[in-house]
Amino acid sequence: MKCDYCEIVEQKTNASILYEDSDTLIVVKDMVLTPGQITVIPKQHFTIVEMIPPKLLQKCSLLANKVSIASFDTLGIQGTNIIIQNGLAGGQKVPHVALEIIPRKENDTLPLQWQPKPLSEVDLETTFTALQDELKREHKQQPATPEENSQLQQPSSESTSQPSSKPKESPAPDSYLLKSLKRLP
Amino acid sequence: MPEMTEEQRKALEEKIKNMSPEQLAELQKQQCIFCQIISKKIPSKIIHEDEHSLSILDINPAAKGHILILPKIHYAIMPQLPDPLIGHLFIIAQQMSQLQLRSLKVSGTNIFIANGLAAGQRAQHFLIHVIPRKEGDNLLGAEEKLLDKTYQQNIAQAIQGRLNELLGIPNQTPQESLPESLELSSPPPTPSIPAQPEQPLSSPSPLPQTSAQSISPKKIKKPKESSPEESEPSTRPKESVSLDDIANLFK
Numbered sequence: 001m002k003c004d005y006c007e008i009v010e011q012k013t014n015a016s017i018l019y020e021d022s023d024t025l026i027v028v029k030d031m032v033l034t035p036g037q038i039t040v041i042p043k044q045h046f047t048i049v050e051m052i053p054p055k056l057l058q059k060c061s062l063l064a065n066k067v068s069i070a071s072f073d074t075l076g077i078q079g080t081n082i083i084i085q086n087g088l089a090g091g092q093k094v095p096h097v098a099l100e101i102i103p104r105k106e107n108d109t110l111p112l113q114w115q116p117k118p119l120s121e122v123d124l125e126t127t128f129t130a131l132q133d134e135l136k137r138e139h140k141q142q143p144a145t146p147e148e149n150s151q152l153q154q155p156s157s158e159s160t161s162q163p164s165s166k167p168k169e170s171p172a173p174d175s176y177l178l179k180s181l182k183r184l185p
Numbered sequence: 186m187p188e189m190t191e192e193q194r195k196a197l198e199e200k201i202k203n204m205s206p207e208q209l210a211e212l213q214k215q216q217c218i219f220c221q222i223i224s225k226k227i228p229s230k231i232i233h234e235d236e237h238s239l240s241i242l243d244i245n246p247a248a249k250g251h252i253l254i255l256p257k258i259h260y261a262i263m264p265q266l267p268d269p270l271i272g273h274l275f276i277i278a279q280q281m282s283q284l285q286l287r288s289l290k291v292s293g294t295n296i297f298i299a300n301g302l303a304a305g306q307r308a309q310h311f312l313i314h315v316i317p318r319k320e321g322d323n324l325l326g327a328e329e330k331l332l333d334k335t336y337q338q339n340i341a342q343a344i345q346g347r348l349n350e351l352l353g354i355p356n357q358t359p360q361e362s363l364p365e366s367l368e369l370s371s372p373p374p375t376p377s378i379p380a381q382p383e384q385p386l387s388s389p390s391p392l393p394q395t396s397a398q399s400i401s402p403k404k405i406k407k408p409k410e411s412s413p414e415e416s417e418p419s420t421r422p423k424e425s426v427s428l429d430d431i432a433n434l435f436k
Contacts, residue, residue: 014334
C-alpha cells in the first residue's frame with residue numbers, strides 16, 4: 001500500500017498545494033478534522049516524529065507557525081492548534097509524519113481539549129523517576145539519537161560521513177543537543 | 186485567579202497604562218506562574234533544562250507523563266516567538282516524545298500547541314504540550330471528514346497571498362518560483378539556536394524580520410538537488426527497537 005502523503009508529495013492526489021520546496025510541502029488535504037486545516041509535510045517518508053532529522057523538523061515547525069499566522073489573518077478564526085499526531089495510539093492516521101494546523105473558533109466543539117487529571121504525589125514521583133531513569137540511561141549510553149538523523153541534506157555520495165560525525169566532537173552548532181543533554185538535571 | 190471588583194480592575198488598568206514596557210514585562214513575569222516556575226520560585230519536576238527552555242511535568246496532566254516545554258522568556262502567544270526559538274522548542278519536543286515512548290510504556294504521543302483561548306490555550310505563557318498516548322485513551326479523538334474539492338480550493342485561495350507574504354515569496358509569480366525560495370541549506374552547518382542566540386532570542390521583534398535569520402531566502406538551490414533527499418530509504422535512522430515497533434504498527 002502506498003503512503004497517502006507520499007502520494008500527495010508525488011502530486012498524484014487532489015490536495016491543493018500552497019507551498020513547495022525541495023524537502024517540504026504545505027497543502028490543503030481532503031481528509032481533515034475541520035475545514036481550513038492545513039498540513040505541513042516533509043517530503044521524505046518518515047513514519048514517526050522521532051525519525052525526522054531535527055533540522056527538517058525545525059523547518060517544518062517554522063512553516064507551521066507561518067501557516068498558523070496566515071490562518072489567523074485570513075480565515076476569520078480565533079485560534080489555531082498545531083498538532084503532531086505520533087503513532088497509531090497518538091491518533092496518527094497516515095504513517096508519514098506531518099504537522100497539522102487546525103483553525104479554531106469559539107465553541108466549535110472540536111474535541112481537542114482534555115480534562116486535566118490531577119496526579120497524586122506518588123504517581124507524579126514514579127512517572128518522574130521513570131523519565132529520569134531513561135534520561136540517565138540515554139546519557140550514559142549514547143549521544144542522543146536525533147543527531148544520527150542530522151544527515152538530511154546529502155544522504156548519499158560526497159559527504160557521507162561528514163554530517164553524522166561532526167556533531168559528536170566539534171563544538172559546531174549541531175552539537176547543541178549534546179550540550180543540552182549534558183546539562184540535564 | 187481570584188475575581189476582582191470593578192474598582193480594582195479599573196485601578197489596575199490605570200496602573201498598567203502608565204507603565205513603561207520594562208515595568209510591564211516585569212509585572213507580567215510576577216503574574217505568570219510559568220515565569221515563576223522558570224525562575225524556580227515555584228518548584229516543579231524538571232525533566233530538561235537548557236539556556237532557552239525548561240521542560241517540566243504537568244501536575245494537571247491529560248495523561249501520566251504529560252510534559253510542558255516552556256521558553257524561558259515570557260511570550261504570550263506563538264507569533265511573538267523568534268524563529269530560532271520555535272525550532273529549538275520543537276527539537277526538545279521531539280526528544281521529550283522519544284523519552285515518553287521509551288520510558289512510559291505508551292505507544293504514541295501528541296505534540297500539541299494551542300494558540301488562543303478558542304484553541305484551548307489556558308496559560309498566558311506560550312508552551313508546547315507533549316502528551317503520552319495509549320490506545321483507547323479517548324484523548325484528542327477527533328474524526329476526519331472528507332472535504333469537498335471546491336471548499337479545499339477556496340481555503341487555499343483565501344490563505345495563499347498572506348502565506349506567501351509571510352514566507353517572503355512574491356505573490357505575482359505563484360507556483361514556479363516557490364520551490365527554491367525557502368531552502369534550509371547545508372553549507373552553513375546549522376542556522377539553529379546556539380549559532381546566534383542573543384539577538385533573535387531576546388528581542389520579540391515582529392516575525393517578518395526574524396524569519397530571515399534562520400530561513401534564508403537568498404540561498405537558492407537547484408531543484409535537482411532535491412532528488413537524493415527524497416528517495417533514499419538508506420537514510421532511515423537506526424532507532425531503538427521500541428520506536429521501530431511503534432512505526433511498524435502501521436504496516
